[in-house]
Amino acid sequence: MDHFIIICLLSFLVAIAIGIVVLRDLLAGVLLSGLYSFVAAAAFVVMDAVDVAFTEAAVGAGISTILFLGALTFTRHDQKRRGHDSLPALVFVVVTGGLLIYGTLDMPYYGSATSPAQTHPELAVRFIEQSAGEVGPPNIVTSVLASYRGYDTLGEVVVVFAAGIAVLSLLGLRRRTPVAEAPDDAPGDVPGDANGNANGDSPERPTDNGSGTRT
Amino acid sequence: MKIYPRQRHRVLQVIAKLLVPFVLMFALYVQFHGDFGPGGGFQAGVIFAAAIILHGLIFGLQRTRRVVTPGAVRVLVSGGVLIYAGTGVLCMLMGGNLLDYDVLAHDPLHGQHWGIFFVELGVGVTVTGVMISLFYCFASRRTDDARR
């Protein structure tokens, strides 16, 4: 039953990927990529990798979609029509893909218990058997991430930091209006007078100025 | 009786105001429960930033920048890396190698616990700051373009 669910989810992934490539509307492409991340997170849950699924759902289906939509406001909503299809590029891509698929034939079977990732005595076996005694938390993923492989996580944090700094230096945080002068209305609010009453919107009597307090 | 003037997006504003505290609380829960279930710094940082971004989408960028100022976001971005690297240096100062949490407390197990706590905190803080600053960069550019 697990295999059936995994095959279904992976075929959804293939269909969504084909959809993203074929569609020319960028807004639909962005939403489909959010959906791709969500289906990938579901596939990770079925494979019992819940931490990864959590991160994939939060980052891919949440933040990434918002940032893509934000970037999409700068450009048009459809893709430029491609010029011509190039035959050498197609041949090159097919040959490279074929070589990669040929390379995966040497990999261990999906879920095999005898693969090196499961049976390596110094890595997987040691983490599973001795993590409770050496590090402590019941969640072995956290203990591997933060303690056994703490350097890698330090590198990841520095990469995220560098990405943030790069975007900040390229785009910059503009400050046209000083923060102290920020308006109290949200976008779309009907502009109001000093009492907080909206103009042209008077459910209360016009003589009743005292009750119209600022919201 | 107090009559509130009708705003255009009142439903969304009410729901967002109701939900943002719960999302923030959930982010804290995920941050500190990385030891016992799925969670940890990355996920918690993203969820925290998602709450602030929700506030920004509904109430406007100016108000959100008043709540979480760009200066504070910059402090968050670099503070997280400092916390992480600082934990490593603290381990060195207390006699071990870099990021060797055993020496942080009286007992190796407690030392590991404190080390993981601070390290995940650093990760969460940096990811929060970076996501919020990315949103501010994109969104403030948009309002400037629209004003031109």
Place this chain on the structure above:
Amino acid sequence: MVEPIINLICLPLLAVACLFIVGGAVGLLRLPDFYTRLHATSVTDTGGAIFVSIALFMQAVFVYGDVMITIKVVLILFFTLFTAPTASHALAKTALLSGHVPLGADGKPLLATRGEAARLARSRPVSDDDPQLGVDGAMQDSDGGEQR
């Protein structure tokens, strides 16, 4: 002993939930207008979520006996019931604001122009004794003289 009975109760609940979800999907594909399709997906979100949550709640309480899982399922249902209708409302309001005209039962547009749709989304609800009952609610009338 209690497990087969609970499974017997949960199976119809899950079947009903599947019915809602498949119905929502079929509606999304087959219905003619944007607003009717939106209604179909909101049925999926709320009806399907409620029945799945009730089935999971029964399983968690009687079969697993775990309090935390029960509380988490109830909280998930609670927040889904808050956010799913809000998302549908946001979609519908945005569509009306940007001028998408709804189709009537006979397939013809209900409003004449896109501008009318936008004004309908912006207008405030008119009161019962207001003689001018139209789509130009907010922009032109100034109820300064109307005493109530």
